[in-house]
Amino acid sequence: MGAFLYFRKIYRKQRQYWFQYMGKIMKHTTRRTFISTTLAALGAAGVAFSGAASAQGEYPTRPITIVVPHAPGGAVDSTARLFADKLRDELKQSVVVENRAGASGMIGAAHVARADADGYTLYFNASIHSINSLLYKKTIKFDAVKDFTPISMLAQGALIFSVHPQVPASNVKDFVSLLKNEPKKYTFVTSGFGSAGHLAAAQFLYETSLSSQIPIVLYKGAAPALQDLVGGQVSAMMDPMLSSLPHVKAGKLRALAVTGRERSPLLPDVPTMRESGFKDFEFYSWYGLWSPAKVPTEIVKKLDAASAKIMASAEVKERLASLGFEAAYKNSADFAKYIDSEMARYQKVIDAAHITVE
Known part of the structure; x- marks a missing residue:
């Protein structure tokens, strides 16, 4: 409202000056000269007004919404809220986290893909965003690459390979022996179809030649999956540290x-999968920030610069470490390349393990 009153005041003064000025020149000009002079003056006035409005409208001028396509309380939501708090401080503007859960994150993703490309609707998700595009090629309602602009990769977290305490195995090698001796006795569980934990478990079973013998039971969320794992209804799970630790x-x-x-x-006595005999086994759930496609470059650069500062903060690194994550910042260009390389790797796992949508 203040800007409106300001510009109205300027307009009234300019109009008064205009009429006085035009009254003088009308006595000394032809009709053609008058028209050309008028158009030139209007053009100059438009440029001046445009510049003033641009100065008043530097991004962001209103609240930003970060869409998280999962339920509150999980690894993605917790990381997003930590980031949103710091982004609010960097941009000096309100940043709101909005949960739009459902369909393995695809409901929230579709919403962002259709949003205005003005920088006020952003998207925070994990690696499942890229995995979904490979698993649901025939039914997905958006293009995970073309409909989004990668702004920054922010963090990553290794998974814990855990079993119920009654499973008589203290290491991965022993567990593989159990699976091969009594395959019908054991089951894997995953928090969701296409999650990092799902693909990691599928890769493990493929590498041990057990894909066709050990079922992976799919759950809708980490909480119910862990509840059954703790209760002994299922045997093993690969899951982010935030929920399993x-x-x-x-x-x-x-x-x-x-x-x-x-x-x-956080688990210094627990070996890596590489130390356990799987020399090429490395799997992370990674987290990043996207916007709808075609967001202006200057907005992407501003958000990326803010992300770099946030992820370099000692406070943020310490907080992430306590949740089982690590800061893993990549700028917009490097994040796009990383997504391409990860999608190629995921496709190999999907093909080798014959993971299909039922």
């Missing part, structure tokens, strides 16, 4: 390995 610390689950390239400082 408390159960491991409480003795309700036994950690056999972690899927990162190095041991986790």
Whole structure:
């Protein structure tokens, strides 16, 4: 309202000046000269007004919404809220997290793909965003690459390979022997079809030649999956530390390995999958920020610069570490390349393990 009153005041003064000025020149000009002079003056006035409006409208001038396509409380939501709090401080503008859960994250993704490309609707998700585009090629309602602009990769977290305490195995090698001796006795569980945990479990079973013998039971969320794992209804799971670590610390689950390239400082006595005999096994759930496609480059650069500062913060790194994650910032261009390489890797796992949508 203040800007409106300001520009109205300017307009009234300019109009008064205009009439006075035009009254003088009308006495000394032809009709043709008058028209050309008028058009030139109007053009100059338009440029001046446009510049003033641009200065008043530097992004962001209103609240930003970050869409999280999963339910509150999970790994994606927790990481998104930590990031949103810091982005609010960097941009000096309100940042709201909006949960739009359903269909393995595709409901929220479709909403963002259709949103205005003005930088006020952003998208925060994990690697499942890229995996979905490979699994649901025939039914997906958006293009996970063409309909989005990668802004920044922010964090990543290794998974915990855990089993119920009654499973008589203290390491991965022993567990593989159990599976091969009594395949019908054991089952894997995953928090969702196409999740990082799902693909990691599928890769493990493929590498041990057990894909056709050990079922992977699909759940809608980590909470119900972990509930059955803790209760002994299922045998094993690969899951982000945020949700599994408390159960491991409480003795309700036994950690056999972690899927990162190095041991986790939160579980220093638990070996990696590489140390457990799987030399090429490395799996992370990674997290990033996207916008709808065709968002202006200057807005992407501003958000990317803010992301870089946030992920370099010692406070943020410490907070992420406590949740079982690590800061893994990549700028917009590098994030796009990383997505391409990860999708190629996921496709190999999907093909090798014959993962299909039922």
